[in-house]
Amino acid sequence: xxxxxxxxxxxxxxxxxxxxxxxxxxxxxxxxxxxxxxxxxxxxxxxxxxxxxxxxxxxxxxxxxxxxxxxxxxxxxxxxxxxxxxxxxxxxxxxxxxxxxxxxxxxxxxxxxxxxxxxxxxxxxxxxxxxxxxxxxxxxxxxxxxxxxxxxxxxxxxxxxxxxxxxxxxxxxxxxxxxxxxxxxxxxxxxxxxxxxxxxxxxxxxxxxxxxxxxxxxxxxxxxxxxxxxxxxxxxxxxxxxxx
Ligand code: ZN
Numbered sequence: 001x002x003x004x005x006x007x008x009x010x011x012x013x014x015x016x017x018x019x020x021x022x023x024x025x026x027x028x029x030x031x032x033x034x035x036x037x038x039x040x041x042x043x044x045x046x047x048x049x050x051x052x053x054x055x056x057x058x059x060x061x062x063x064x065x066x067x068x069x070x071x072x073x074x075x076x077x078x079x080x081x082x083x084x085x086x087x088x089x090x091x092x093x094x095x096x097x098x099x100x101x102x103x104x105x106x107x108x109x110x111x112x113x114x115x116x117x118x119x120x121x122x123x124x125x126x127x128x129x130x131x132x133x134x135x136x137x138x139x140x141x142x143x144x145x146x147x148x149x150x151x152x153x154x155x156x157x158x159x160x161x162x163x164x165x166x167x168x169x170x171x172x173x174x175x176x177x178x179x180x181x182x183x184x185x186x187x188x189x190x191x192x193x194x195x196x197x198x199x200x201x202x203x204x205x206x207x208x209x210x211x212x213x214x215x216x217x218x219x220x221x222x223x224x225x226x227x228x229x230x231x232x233x234x235x236x237x238x239x240x241x242x243x244x
Contacts, residue, residue, distance in 0.1 A: 001027045001206045002026045002027050002028075003028045003029075003206070004023040004028070004030070004202075004203055005030050005144055005186045005201065005204060006019060006029070006030070006032070006202075007031065007033060007034065007060075007114070007145075007146025007147070008032075008034045008146050008149050008187075008190060008191060009031065009034065009035045009039075009190045010036070010037055010038040010062065010190035011036045011037060011038060011039030011040060011041050011045050011190065012039040012190030012240075013039075013040075013041035013045050013048065014219050014222050014223045015190045015199040016045055016189055016199075018216045018217070018218035019199050019201050019218075020048070020052070022201070023203060027054060028054040028056065028107075029049075029052045029053075029055050030057070030107070030112060030144065031056070031057040031058075032057075032112060032114055032147075033058050033063060033114030033147070034061070034063060034114065034146065034147070035049060035057070036063055037066060037079070037082055037086055038062070038079070038191055038232075039082075039227065040226035040227045040229070040230055041226065042066070042086050042089055042094070043089060043091050043094050047094070050097060056105065057101055058101060058102055058112050058114055058120065059103050059120075060114040060146070060147065061074075061114065061121045061147075062083065063098045064098070064121065065083040065087075066083055066090060066098065067087070067095050067099050070121065074122070078233045078235050081232070085232060106138075106140070108140075109140040110142045110143070113138075113143065114146055114147050115146075116130070116134045116147075117138040117143055118133060118136075118137040124148050125145055125147075125154065125183060125185070126148055128154065128164040129162075131162050131183055135183070141175075141180070141182060142175070142181070142184065143183045143184070144184050144185075144186070145183060145184075145185050146185060146186065149188030149192055150187060150193055151166065151167035151200050151213050152164065152165060152166050152184075152185040152187075153167060153173055153185070153211070154184075155182055156182075158179035158180065166194070168194070169196070169213075170212075170213055170215055172211070172212045173211045173212075174210055175209040175210060175211055184202060184204075184211055186201050186202035187213065189201060191239070192243045193243065195242070195243050195244055196243045197240060197241055197242065198216055199216050200213065201214055201215075220240050220241050223237075223240060
């Protein structure tokens with residue numbers, strides 16, 4: 001089975017469309033949260049994702065903020081402005097869909113969370129120390145997380161040693177390591193933060209036992225124009241071209 005894993009779409013429909021065509025063929029599509037927030041097309045992104053066959057998702061902090069389930073006090077000024085704008089745009093059916101998303105779910109050997117299994121909405125796994133603590137918070141060999149918008153892999157070997165690796169560009173990692181456990185981050189679709197403006201995604205192939213990180217270019221300027229047209233903060237549009 002080939003599983004497409006995406007995260008942090010952030011209402012960037014143009015990036016999402018590029019990823020959904022580059023990610024084929026897949027049997028399932030899993031999204032690790034933050035479908036909305038920051039970007040200009042929140043309703044369209046939810047509509048497109050829910051129309052995908054075998055789609056599974058968890059909620060991110062921006063999804064819950066947009067429906068008022070969590071406050072925006074912890075957001076920076078630009079994120080808070082975007083969350084308010086998003087809240088005003090959401091259609092009732094989209095709002096209901098986001099409200100029904102769990103913060104944690106699992107499928108087979110995989111646990112899915114936005115930030116981390118220990119703190120699904122807010123915790124960032126950016127280093128080996130945080131990863132180590134989180135290996136105690138899920139069962140099975142694999143956990144998939146987003147939230148940082150930085151592609152990465154964290155491994156726990158049978159001796160208990162935890163390693164953290166950022167994934168630059170495109171790369172493939174073998175998951176065929178008996179006794180090892182993995183936390184995998186696909187990077188961000190709609191707002192990459194690793195210095196590479198291309199949309200990031202991951203394909204897990206359970207037969208080959210591989211995780212493959214991929215990037216795809218999209219029309220960044222078109223997304224920026226849409227953001228400026230609806231008066232989302234310039235800072236949020238500018239950062240898309242820089243990938244951070
Ligand atoms: Zn995000």
